[in-house]
Amino acid sequence: VRDSLTRSSTLLPSFPLQSSSKKKLYIGALFPMSGGWPGGQACLPSAQMALDLVNKRTDILPDYELELIHYDSMCDPGEATKLLYDLLYTEPIKIVLMPGCSSVSTLVAEAARMWNLIVLSYGSSSPALSNRQRFPTFFRTHPSATLHNPTRVQLFQKWKWTKIATIQQTTEVFTSTLDDLEERVREAGIEISVRQSFLTDPAVAVKNLKRQDARIIVGLFYETEARKVFCEVYKEKLYGKKYVWFLIGWYADNWFKIKDASINCTVEQMTEAVEGHVTTEIVMLNPETVRGASKLTSQEFLAQLMSKLGGKNPEETGGFQEAPLAYDAVWALALALNKTVGPLKAKGHRLEDFNYNNRDITVEIYRAMNTSSFEGVSGHVVFDAQGSRMAWTLIEQLQGGSYKKIGYYDSTKGNLSWYGNDKWIGSGPPADQTVVIEEFRYLSQKLFVSVSVFAGLGILLGIVCLTFNIYNRNVRYIQNSQPYLNNMTAVGCMMALAAVFPLGIDGLHVHRRQFPVVCQFRLWLLGLGFSIAYGSMFTKIWWVHAVFTKKDEKKDKRKHLEPWKLYATVGVLLCIDILSLIIWQILDPLHITVEKFTREAPKGDLDVLIQPLLEHCSSEKMTTWLGVVYGYKGLLLLLGIFLAYETKSISTEKINDHRAVGMAIYNVAVLCMITAPVTMILSSQQDASFAFASLAIVFSVYITLVVLFVPKMRRLITRGEWQSDAQETMKTGSSTNNNDEEKSRQLERENKELQKIIQEVSQALSLVTRLKTFCPDRHACVLDMFPPE
Missing domain, CATH: 1.20.1070.10 (Rhodopsin 7-helix transmembrane proteins)
Known part of the structure; x- marks a missing residue:
């Protein structure tokens, strides 16, 4: 599809701009109203609020009016490809493209250079988008997802963890984020012992985490997949005081309470499973009461946005947290376009002369965007050399079913501002593995x-x-x-x-x-x-x-x-x-x-x-x-x-x-x-x-x-x-040591006794013989010899 778009760029249309008192400049936007990240639900109203204020201002683009042409990309690259073709080859010409989620921004930003278009994203966090060779005209008010990683490493070191595990959804944004995290933890002396991934069903990956005794787990996935993951987490009992989950902070605050037909866990079970997890989130709303370029404070912006949403529950509105980024993205574009009016006039060009073959106007817009610096409702807006927003990171923890701020981290200075109100299910932060006491x-x-x-x-x-x-x-x-x-x-x-x-x-x-x-x-x-x-x-x-x-x-x-x-x-x-x-x-x-x-x-x-x-x-x-x-x-x-x-x-x-x-x-x-x-x-x-x-x-x-x-x-x-x-010897007169002599004497005594017995037996036999010879009536003879008394 990308090749077909590239080949089509040789037939560049040139649509005339409408003539009126104010010349219109069109912005082609892709807002994901559904899908993995339905961020357009809050980001679209926010962008429209910014456009209304910009168009009313006389000091910003006084001769121009910005108009938003948007479609629902559903956070799907395939759907976005068709919509991008419509944006490019349907009147009128769009001066800037504004995609939403990272997968769509990757497609749009890579193709946009063929049409000399600046791409400004409000919701893309993929680290891959920081590649200037691949995406030369890309900017984003949403910082790169790698901005979370220095914060995570800082927290690992604070809580003395040297062994972690990861589970990710197999998309480019999460894969590149995890690659960056792996490099950072290796430098910090921290080991990733388990690395699991899944496409749609996380059941096997979660079971592997349990089997390999993972304790400190970094989860990288979209909100809808997060519900699937934690339903499996509940089933495997991979939660509680022995475990800590690190998640992305841009989910809706009640993301785990939203009913989802794809899971079979109750709200109570989900609430139990997610308790105590830590989120790292780019600071998307200025915590200070500062009136920036839009003349609104962050709280005033939120009040107007709530009115714009018509009473919808912000926790159930996708992209509510990223809404300030979409608001500031429109202001960044407006201020950059306003900054190019003078230089273009000096060169004999006008913004309304822009077409897909006019590279000079694109270069001026790029230069103005690259040097942007203003106070927005999301904080100070400035881009690094790769076109990514530089910002603070907010650290939150889910305590009692609601998120509590526990600190901020400024990765540019390495400063950690800690509130000290982190709360754990156990007596303190759990061990990163089973503690072995010798x-x-x-x-x-x-x-x-x-x-x-x-x-x-x-x-x-x-x-x-x-x-x-x-x-x-x-x-x-x-x-x-x-x-x-x-x-x-x-x-x-x-x-x-x-x-x-x-x-x-x-x-x-x-x-x-x-x-x-x-x-x-x-x-x-x-x-x-x-x-x-x-x-x-x-x-x-x-x-x-x-x-x-x-x-x-x-x-x-x-x-x-x-x-x-x-x-x-x-x-x-x-x-x-x-x-x-x-x-x-x-x-x-x-x-x-x-x-x-x-x-x-x-x-x-x-x-x-x-x-x-x-x-x-x-x-x-x-x-x-x-x-x-x-x-x-x-x-x-x-x-x-x-x-x-x-x-x-x-x-x-x-x-x-x-x-x-x-x-x-x-x-x-x-x-x-x-x-x-x-x-x-x-x-x-x-x-x-x-x-x-x-x-x-x-x-x-x-x-x-x-x-x-x-x-x-x-x-x-x-x-x-x-x-x-x-x-x-003295008593017997003989030596008792001579056992042979003693035996000899005993034998002699026994021999004499035997001879005496033999003699008596012989005499008795002789008497019996005589009686038999001379006395026929032996009974009478015996009576004569031995008469009775």
Whole structure:
């Protein structure tokens, strides 16, 4: 269509102007009376008011009369194309074109240069229209939409937001505005995390905003689409104290209350959804009482406009806010034309001589427009180098269903005038995203003290057992239980219990610089304690199995148990642990690490998440080292269980408590196998992890000490076996250490008793034989031999 208009410009019509006392100059205007932005409803009456005043003034264009020829563009470029053709090729010639919304202005301004026409818009905000190469003759009293962006960035910084989202209607004005905003926020260090767009149905775009946790949302769309958006916003619950919407301020004040057949939300629902949103709006009505070029103040203008509208509700009248811009647009045109009369006369031209081929008159009108500067009802009117109006930005917020002014921003000077009356649904401006509060988790002190008490009592029990074992080391029953290995078991158990104390020490008790020492202390105490305690028990079972389950084929005699081999076995296991711990500490020492776990929502209606932080002892290759340690200890535990099972039926005085040792090994193995995986699973819960690990240590130690030492104490107390071997030797005259001699004597006594019994049985058999031979009537013989009393 644009190409056809361009080709048609070669056939330029030249319509004569009517001759009268005042020569008429015609203005071709496109007022959108309906469509996406029905701004013509208020802007047309406003422009007509300005024309009436201009035509009555004798100091402005005294020889001319301005007349407005207008059509309804419906804010539709396709409809505007047809109307533009009618304006250009229907009498009379129009000296200036005045389109309304941005999409129509883009079409008109790009084609107008072919006809040497100045274009003056009153309602176009598209940033694309600031391109002088593409639109060389375009001016507008409505500032560019990009004028909102410095204000928005200023507000983002004021409220400390660094993450925003956008949703736009897919039209050029909003796309170019958003591109400019993206560039500005990037320079300010602000991120656009979500960018959504829609053509007619915003449902999917709004759902995506919800899904991606958008909080600060800039919406760029026309008024009719705004109702669709916020109906979806209500359905998705994308409003309230967690959200802030930034909208364009030139909607009607009650735009969300207007009934719209395209949405299925009630007025109450819409009112609830839009509460608290912020608008940025170009100052379109001079807040000061100043009489400008029209000799009217802004309030007087509004009063006349209301009269012109015939009692219509201004909130339901499209373009009511932009009406001062349309009013000042006519005045800007009139003053510019008035300024060109003198220069044109000097060049031998007149305004009424204008036609679409006369470029000289267009140049003079352009020069006059470019230097315009006057006070209008919308404020000071001046154009920048791109033909856009320079103005202040008004910041408003919807509070209780009505808009309240909360500030002004002068983008030319970077000044923000703040009233401080912003009002929020919550306690203040919401966060731009879910607030994550990092919180170190420390061990419950009640739990730590309780477990420490049990560990302390266990250490006391270990001391009692150790003292008992040392004191009665010369008692035969204690000697036959290998007391030195039992001493090692008691010492190892006490070391394992002592590891509970550093296990419960965290950042609440020590500084982070001292924490690696605590980590090493934990590792060495627990590792060596396990090796000494379990290693001594494992050694007993190992040697019972090795010595007393195999026979010498030649002598059919059990092997002799040498004590030094027992101690050597414990020493080997202990050396392996010490060597591995030294290598670990040298190659990959433990240090403190802060581990993050799943974020948690605190109780209450707070838009925050707690990020739990736990301090752990760790190293670079912690998994590898733990795998080696767990693998080695696990094999020992499994082997210990197997040996305990194999030797459960063996009875020997060499190690008389090996069954109790087997029970202790079962206990330690089961607790260790359960504790290791459960502790890893509960690693994010410091209390549960500590409780499970420490109580497993405490219980296994308690059971081990009770099983190994309490039966010995009970036997010595109940049977009175307190004498030492030397004392028993003095009483019997023989050494009690020689178990083989004692067995030999017992066998001799048993042999003598058996021989005596055999002799008595033989005598009885001989008597029976004689009776059978010499006494046929055995009954009578018996009565003779043993008469009754």
